Every structure is written in C-alpha cells, then in structure tokens.
Amino acid sequence: MLNNTSDQFGIFMKTRFTELFGIENPIVLPGMSWISVPELVAAVCNAGGLGILATGPLSQTQTRAAIAKIRSLTDKPFGIGVTLMMPGAKENAKIALEEQVPVINFSLGKGDWIVQAAKEYGGKVIATVVTEKHALAAERAGVDALLVTGHEAAAHGGEVTSLCLVPNIVDLVSIPVIAAGGFSDGRGLVAALALGADAVAMGSRFATSNESPVHNNVKNAVVEKRVADTIYSKNFDGLYARVMKTPMAQKVTQKPMNFFVAVLKSFKAAKLVDMPLWKLLIGLFAQFDKIKLLTLFGAATEKLEAATIHGDLENGVQFIGQSQGLIRSVDSVQEIMTKIMEDAKKVTNSISEY
Numbered sequence: 001m002l003n004n005t006s007d008q009f010g011i012f013m014k015t016r017f018t019e020l021f022g023i024e025n026p027i028v029l030p031g032m033s034w035i036s037v038p039e040l041v042a043a044v045c046n047a048g049g050l051g052i053l054a055t056g057p058l059s060q061t062q063t064r065a066a067i068a069k070i071r072s073l074t075d076k077p078f079g080i081g082v083t084l085m086m087p088g089a090k091e092n093a094k095i096a097l098e099e100q101v102p103v104i105n106f107s108l109g110k111g112d113w114i115v116q117a118a119k120e121y122g123g124k125v126i127a128t129v130v131t132e133k134h135a136l137a138a139e140r141a142g143v144d145a146l147l148v149t150g151h152e153a154a155a156h157g158g159e160v161t162s163l164c165l166v167p168n169i170v171d172l173v174s175i176p177v178i179a180a181g182g183f184s185d186g187r188g189l190v191a192a193l194a195l196g197a198d199a200v201a202m203g204s205r206f207a208t209s210n211e212s213p214v215h216n217n218v219k220n221a222v223v224e225k226r227v228a229d230t231i232y233s234k235n236f237d238g239l240y241a242r243v244m245k246t247p248m249a250q251k252v253t254q255k256p257m258n259f260f261v262a263v264l265k266s267f268k269a270a271k272l273v274d275m276p277l278w279k280l281l282i283g284l285f286a287q288f289d290k291i292k293l294l295t296l297f298g299a300a301t302e303k304l305e306a307a308t309i310h311g312d313l314e315n316g317v318q319f320i321g322q323s324q325g326l327i328r329s330v331d332s333v334q335e336i337m338t339k340i341m342e343d344a345k346k347v348t349n350s351i352s353e354y
C-alpha cells in the first residue's frame with residue numbers, strides 16, 4: 001500500500017487516499033472554525049497535503065469568496081467542510097456543490113444528497129465519523145473516504161481512543177480511512193498507517209503553524225502545555241468536546257450552561273451566519289432536543305472566538321487535542337510537512353531494522 005519516492009522536500013508517500021484524492025502526502029488539514037481559512041488551506045495543499053476550509057462561521061457569500069480565494073492561492077485539490085447540524089451549513093454545502101469544489105467533508109448529519117450531487121461533477125466526499133454505526137452508514141451512502149476522529153482529538157472526538165477506533169473501523173469498511181486525534185508528527189503518521197489508515201488529519205499541529213490565524217497567545221500556550229492539560233466534557237457546548245485546561249475551561253465545564261443564558265448567546269451566533277432569529281425560535285419549539293444542542297453550540301461560540309482569535313485565555317475557551325503535549329515549536333506548514341515525511345521515513349526504516 002505504501003510507496004515512497006524522493007522529491008525536492010523529502011519524500012512523497014503514496015496510499016489509497018493520496019491516489020484517489022490526487023495529492024502527494026497522506027496528510028489532511030481538517031476543518032477548524034476561524035482557523036482553516038483560505039491561506040492555511042492553500043499552504044497545506046501547496047505543501048502536498050489536503051486542506052479543508054471550515055465554513056462554520058461563514059455566510060454563503062463568504063463561503064463563495066473563500067473558495068475563490070483558495071483557487072487564487074493554489075491549483076491543488078482542496079476541500080470544504082460543513083457541519084450539517086449547524087445553521088447555514090446546508091446552504092454552504094450547496095455553494096460548494098455549485099462551485100464544483102474537488103472535495104466536500106461533511107459531519108454531524110446525513111450527507112447522501114451531497115454524495116449524489118458531488119458525483120455528478122466528479123467531486124469526492126469525506127464523512128467525519130466517531131462510531132461504527134455512522135461509519136457504515138456513510139459507506140452505504142457512497143462517500144469516498146471516512147475521517148475517523150478518536151478520543152485524543154481537539155473538539156468533538158469520539159469516546160474511543162484512536163488506537164482502538166481506527167483499526168476497528170478499518171476492519172468494517174472498504175474505503176480509505178483518515179485517522180484523526182492525537183497525530184502530530186512522523187511517528188503518528190506511521191502508527192496510523194500501521195493501524196490500517198490511509199492518511200492522518202492533524203488539527204492541533206496545523207493550528208500551531210506560522211500560517212494559522214490562531215492568536216500567538218494560544219500558540220505559545222500549546223507549546224507550553226503537556227499531554228494531560230486538556231479537559232473532555234459535555235458541559236462546554238453540549239457535545240463531548242476536548243478543550244485546553246485553563247481556569248476558565250475548568251469553571252465552564254463544571255456544570256452545563258443555563259439554557260436561557262445559552263438561548264440569548266446563541267442569537268448572537270446565529271447572526272454571524274445570517275440566520276433569521278424567527279428560524280431559531282420556530283426550531284426551538286419544533287425540534288427541541290436538536291435545537292437545544294444547537295443553542296448550546298451557538299452559546300459556546302463567544303468563548304471560542306475570545307480564545308482562538310483574540311488570544312484571551314482568561315475569558316475564552318480553546319479547543320485543543322492531547323497532541324498539544326507533543327507540539328514543541330511553531331513552524332511553517334512546509335517545515336511541518338517536510339519534517340513529518342522525513343521522520344516517517346526514519347521511523348519506518350528503524351522499525352524494519354529490528
């Protein structure tokens with residue numbers, strides 16, 4: 001399955017994923033709100049990986065403009081990420097389809113209609129999953145690959161660790177698997193391939209790159225923090241999520257947010273994506289559980305933005321994975337990519353010497 005060849009930066013590594021998606025190295029930048037922006041997406045694509053734009057905080061007009069921006073920065077394949085349960089996500093997916101983007105990555109929802117529409121123009125679709133059930137459903141829906149997110153991951157990783165979840169899902173499906181959660185270097189890449197994955201997605205690592213728009217306070221904190229300095233809790237945004245351990249994160253994860261406070265905060269978040277408030281209110285009565293989750297999600301936006309964009313770790317809360325403890329410097333995307341590929345080669349050679 002693997003085939004390494006020399007190139008100007010180190011090595012290319014071919015897997016089923018690189019072949020199918022037309023990229024050089026089996027490394028993906030996953031969608032991260034405010035972080036996976038056109039500049040970072042294009043930097044990863046130009047360095048031989050697959051960058052995926054996060055459309056969570058974007059309106060339809062902004063999504064279309066972001067796609068044009070990526071196209072102006074790279075001629076390589078790129079992806080558009082949509083979290084289907086979020087307001088405005090379906091509309092953003094439709095923009096991606098209209099624009100015939102090379103790859104669409106959907107999560108938290110049914111993406112059958114995206115698969116059908118993307119296939120019509122030769123686009124590829126990746127589903128993000130954290131359970132066996134959703135992996136099988138996505139394969140049945142015809143997706144081209146799965147992004148499987150284990151417990152170690154920043155934000156909404158699964159209950160099961162990558163070490164067990166990835167081989168478990170690899171055994172169940174026949175399409176390529178991208179392993180996410182805990183991978184940040186060449187050792188991680190080789191480990192993921194050994195588990196049967198065809199690529200890795202690295203969120204925390206690329207969020208801590210020179211090209212990432214994450215505030216320097218956060219990047220410096222990542223370099224300082226250790227693997228155990230995270231919290232995995234349902235109390236922050238209503239779904240189990242991993243955040244950086246700070247006094248504020250400890251405080252907000254002690255108990256669930258008051259629902260009425262959450263409703264007020266989520267109105268503000270809905271405005272961001274041009275969603276009319278009446279839609280949110282009607283939704284509140286029609287599908288209470290779903291909208292309650294959405295409301296908590298929206299309410300968390302303020303704290304995420306404060307940390308990620310404004311670098312305010314006293315009042316904000318930062319998504320981050322356990323791999324922060326393995327990230328010891330802030331480097332350019334090209335440096336990160338080259339080092340991962342070189343280290344992966346060294347690790348592979350050292351294992352085969354035994």
Ligand SMILES: Cc1cc2nc3c(=O)[nH]c(=O)nc-3n(C[C@H](O)[C@H](O)[C@H](O)COP(=O)(O)O)c2cc1C
Nearest residue numbers: 030031032033153154155181182202203204319321
């Ligand atoms: C700072 C940061 C912000 C993130 N924001 C989002 C997000 O908005 N939506 C989402 O689905 N995943 C988000 N993620 C999760 C990533 O998409 C990915 O699943 C995760 O980073 C993989 O684990 P890793 O951090 O160990 O590489 C975020 C990750 C990080 C590090």
